[in-house]
Amino acid sequence: MDMESALSTRFAALADPTRRAILARLAEGEATVSELRKPFPISQPAISKHLRVLEQAGLIETGQDRQTRPRRLKAGALRDAAAWLGRIDALWSGRLDRLDEFLTRQTEE
Amino acid sequence: MDMESALSTRFAALADPTRRAILARLAEGEATVSELRKPFPISQPAISKHLRVLEQAGLIETGQDRQTRPRRLKAGALRDAAAWLGRIDALWSGRLDRLDEFLTRQTEE
DNA sequence: TGGCTATATAACCAACTAGATATCTGATTG
DNA sequence: CAATCAGATATCTAGTTGGTTATATAGCCA
Numbered sequence: 001m002d003m004e005s006a007l008s009t010r011f012a013a014l015a016d017p018t019r020r021a022i023l024a025r026l027a028e029g030e031a032t033v034s035e036l037r038k039p040f041p042i043s044q045p046a047i048s049k050h051l052r053v054l055e056q057a058g059l060i061e062t063g064q065d066r067q068t069r070p071r072r073l074k075a076g077a078l079r080d081a082a083a084w085l086g087r088i089d090a091l092w093s094g095r096l097d098r099l100d101e102f103l104t105r106q107t108e109e
Numbered sequence: 110m111d112m113e114s115a116l117s118t119r120f121a122a123l124a125d126p127t128r129r130a131i132l133a134r135l136a137e138g139e140a141t142v143s144e145l146r147k148p149f150p151i152s153q154p155a156i157s158k159h160l161r162v163l164e165q166a167g168l169i170e171t172g173q174d175r176q177t178r179p180r181r182l183k184a185g186a187l188r189d190a191a192a193w194l195g196r197i198d199a200l201w202s203g204r205l206d207r208l209d210e211f212l213t214r215q216t217e218e
Numbered sequence: 219t220g221g222c223t224a225t226a227t228a229a230c231c232a233a234c235t236a237g238a239t240a241t242c243t244g245a246t247t248g
Numbered sequence: 249c250a251a252t253c254a255g256a257t258a259t260c261t262a263g264t265t266g267g268t269t270a271t272a273t274a275g276c277c278a
Contacts, residue, residue: 004126005126007126007129008124008125008126008129011120011121011123011124012120012121012124012265014120014124014194015117015120015121015123015124016117016265016266017113017114017116017117018266020116020117020193023197024197024200026201027197027200027201027204028200028204029204032224032225033224033225033226034223034224034225042266042267042268043267043268043269044224044225044226045225045226045227045228045267045268045269046266046267046268047225048225048226048227049265049266049267050266052226053265066275066276067223067224067225067274067275067276068223068224068225069224069225069226073197073201075201075202076198076202078194078197078198079198081194082191082194082195082198084129085123085187085190085191085194086191088132088133088136088182088187089185089187089188089191091133091136091137092135092136092182092184093184093185125235125236127236141254141255142254142255142256143253143254143255151236151237151238152237152238152239153254153255153256154237154238154239154240154255154256154257154258155236155237155238156255157255157256157257158235158236158237159236161256162235175245175246176244176245176246176253176254176255177254177255178254178255178256
């Protein structure tokens with residue numbers, strides 16, 4: 001998958017509120033499907049489907065613990081998306097030389 | 110529109126490569142529909158549709174110059190999306206830092 | 219062994235999307 | 249005025265998405 005369509009897949013994965021909530025949960029630590037399911041009023045297969053989307057977008061990975069398959073966030077997975085946004089923002093605000101500052105500001109908040 | 114669904118709309122708008130290319134072009138300065146259309150092998154109505162998606166996502170705005178309706182990037186429009194990514198990334202890498210620190214401490218003691 | 223738990227897969231459906239062509243409005247120009 | 253140009257809008261279609269229920273697979277426990 002080329003970089004362009006990887007970015008499309010990634011942003012598309014981020015466009016769903018359930019998936020963003022799952023990512024926010026996983027940012028606090030790995031979790032099983034059952035744990036991830038709890039906050040949502042949707043079926044288990046629906047959650048599994050969301051997880052598949054997130055995994056194909058390269059945002060999470062799956063572990064193996066005998067009976068469960070805990071998911072965890074992939075380190076730095078969001079950075080290329082953030083970098084794209086930062087590049088556009090920097091270009092528009094005429095501060096291409098301060099891209100680093102933009103990215104730093106995002107992660108410092 | 111609440112913040113959550115605004116974020117969904119925004120990421121969804123960013124998920125299309127044509128729309129990202131339009132944004133990248135607009136980051137260099139405002140442009141008319143005809144100008145924006147040039148690089149793409151798709152119809153004019155398709156471009157207008159993309160522009161409507163971008164405008165509804167709050168990413169661009171439309172001007173009025175007698176015959177043309179130039180689009181321009183909305184200042185800072187990408188920042189809330191970038192901020193969301195930054196928050197997740199910071200949370201997760203904060204954890205990784207602690208893990209790293211933890212492992213370092215283990216091997217040193 | 220048999221039943222429970224965790225998760226995946228399949229088949230289906232309604233809603234949405236990105237594109238197309240056709241047509242319309244309004245401003246510009248010959 | 250008529251022709252043209254910029255752009256918007258309407259309608260259609262194929263493909264994708266987010267959900268469902270039903271079922272399958274595999275580990276765990278009595």
